[in-house]
Amino acid sequence: MSEHDALRSSGAVERVSERFYSGVWGVLVRWMRVPKEPPTLPVPEGEEVLAIHPSLGFLRYLKFWFWLVLFLTDVVFVALWVALIGAIPWAGFVTTPLWLAIIIVPDIVAYVAIHLRYDTTWYVLSNRSIRIRRGVWIIREISLTYENVQNVRVSQGPLQRYFGIAKLQVETAGSGGSAGAHGGGGSASNVGLIEGIDHAEELRDLIMARVRASRSAGLGDEHAGYLSHDQQGMWTPEHLAALREIRDLALAR
Amino acid sequence: MSELDVSPTSFDPRAITRPDDKLLTYYVLMSVLTLVAFPITFTVFYIRFKTLRYRIDDEGVSMSVGLLFKKEVLLTYRRIQDIHVERNLIHRWLGLAKVSLQTASGASGAEMTLEGILDPEALRDFLYTKMRGARGETEHAVAADDAQALKPADEALQLLHEIRDAMTVQHGQAS
Structure with a gap:
């Protein structure tokens, strides 16, 4: 399935890591009740629902940060270790397993976490709405209709441009909370955060076309029909004719 | 508005008037996590559990909670801006979910949080089909x-x- 797309199996290391990763997924699905299948959206018959992960560029983007942070932290730890060996050689050698654990274990965890984050992020798009799911410990899902969208924000940094991805924030008038709409998701709960996609412009145009087509303010407004009655008037010629007859009868008395 | 039978399954949203009993289990677990403060937190949670009432009808959703300080929230389907479903690990183990509804009010959090929902997908999809622009x-x-x-x-x-x-x-x- 798609979560294995990211890990292209070629060598022995890849095969082992793939086995390991599918084992992690087995635990997640079985013991942590993480749904493996994408969320669905109720749509009229015949309409397609698009369920996608972020683009693979997003995975590469996350891994770039992973290697950067790994390099910087491990340089510090190795330097500390070497310093300890230099100062108290026996202590440095005795604590070797500890140092190796400090240097290696968090990296594996973080690397797996990146893949899990990627594989548990689902963007489900229909012609009318978006549903977004993300999270492993806490799984959050947001559903919103394009009709309620207030604005769309597309942002892309230089590094994201290099990886060919962009971040799309779809905002409704829902209660926003703190303005800090940052990656973790959930801080600004009225924002549908669609990060790491490679066709942000298409999606932006699709949503904005919807927003423009709608005459309402996206606030659950009632239909414009109510207003137009007052404007066009309630009295038809028939009414007026009947009223004239009444007037004439009244005058004749 | 006789659109209640939209969902293909025999899901009846009007049957949801109380949180599921498993929510009490969840509250017990949460209270245990507070260690020494267990009696206090559990009392608060227990009262909350006992007084939580939901009402889902043709026009909208309402909920009320509280014994001494009563709180009631009412909203109509068409004013719903977005629907959130949240499940943490313990929720998932118990099969529960938290469904939050947001309207365009200026409040910082969700206007209404329905806790202890056993069948969140069905309820969520029901609410979704009632939302503006869903169909x-x-x-x-x-x-x-x-x-x-x-x-x-x-x-x-x-x-x-x-x-x-x-x-x-x-x-x-x-x-």
Whole structure:
């Protein structure tokens, strides 16, 4: 399935890591009740629902940060270790397993976490709405209709441009909370955060076309029909004719 | 508005009037996590659990909670801006979920948080189909409203005709 797309199996290391990763997924699905299948959206018959992960560029983007942070932290730890060996050689050698654990274990965890984050992020798009799911410990899902969208924000940094991805924030008038709409998701709960996609412009145009087509303010407004009655008037010629007859009868008395 | 039978399954949202009993289990677990403060937190949670009431009808959703300080929130389907479903690890183990509804009010959090929902997908999809713009119902809705709004005018016409007829009769009698 798609979560294995990211890990292209070629060598022995890849095969082992793939086995390991599918084992992690087995635990997640079985013991942590993480749904493996994408969320669905109720749509009229015949309409397609698009369920996608972020683009693979997003995975590469996350891994770039992973290697950067790994390099910087491990340089510090190795330097500390070497310093300890230099100062108290026996202590440095005795604590070797500890140092190796400090240097290696968090990296594996973080690397797996990146893949899990990627594989548990689902963007489900229909012609009318978006549903977004993300999270492993806490799984959050947001559903919103394009009709309620207030604005769309597309942002892309230089590094994201290099990886060919962009971040799309779809905002409704829902209660926003703190303005800090940052990656973790959930801080600004009225924002549908669609990060790491490679066709942000298409999606932006699709949503904005919807927003423009709608005459309402996206606030659950009632239909414009109510207003137009007052404007066009309630009295038809028939009414007026009947009223004239009444007037004439009244005058004749 | 007889659109309640939208979902293909036999899910009846009106049956949801209370959180599921598993929510009490969840509250117990959460209270245990507070260690020494267990009696206090559990009392608070227990009262909350016992007083939580949901009402999902043709027009909207309402919930009330509280014993000493009562709180009640009411909202209509069309004002819902977005729907959130949140499940942490313990929720998932118990099969529970938290469904939050947001309207366009200025509050910082969700306007309404339905805790202890056992069948979140069905409820969520039900609410979703009731949301504005979820289906192409806008045109039909306008037409229906037009017909409704025109009715009083026709009644006025009929009334005028009746007055005219009555006056004709009266006029005939008088002369």
